[in-house]
Amino acid sequence: MHICNSESEDIDSIFELYKLATDFQKTKSAVPWPMFDRKLIQQEIAENRQYKIVVDNEIACVWAITESDAQIWEKRNEDPAVYIHRIATSPNFRGRNLVREIVHWSKAYAKQHHKKYVRMDTVGENMGLIRYYKKCGFDFLGLSKLKDTSQLPAHYSNATVCLFQMSL
Structure with a gap:
């Protein structure tokens, strides 16, 4: 297993993983990602x-x-932080704790770039994800009603998000 930057030739695979993730979100009554x-x-x-x-x-x-x-x-955006977005895992690799690998990588990235926090959010109140991200080491900071979503993807429109943070 290794972590590296995605490349242009990965775009179709990335979109396939997004589609699979969106389909999975729908089975869990979660807010699905848009295209x-x-x-x-x-x-x-x-x-x-x-x-x-x-x-x-x-x-x-x-x-x-x-x-x-x-x-x-x-x-809080004024704090030195790295923000993780759109984790999508292939169904072939679910259950392998890949988010923990991302957390480990993110902590090293944050330290290297002089950040104090690793942060992420999810749309909606998904109790399963809250428990999972807490197990991965994140503190659940609670729910936040977004005020201005004009520059965000469609699923953030008029949304409440769960905020997660890990201090370094």
Whole structure:
């Protein structure tokens, strides 16, 4: 298993993982992801902010990061943090604790880039995800009603999000 940046030739695989994740979200009564703009993923790849876990030459999981997330984190966005978005795991690799691998990687990334926090959010109050992310080492900071979602993907519109943070 290794973690590396996603590449342009991974885009179709990334979108397939997003589709599978969205289908899975629907079975769990979670807020499903919308179809993401291909340009967004291309930009993340170009900016080296889209990552993947590769196991036996197969993409097992993907996610993106950013170092600013003001519309979700508001005033807290001033804190030095790395933000994790859109973790999507292949069904072939569910149950292998890949989020823990992402957490381990994220902590090292954050320290290397002089950040104090690793943060993430989920849309809606998904108790299963809250428990899981807490097991992975995140503190659940509670629910937050988003005020301005104009620059966020569609599933954030008029949403309440769960906020998670890990201090380094």
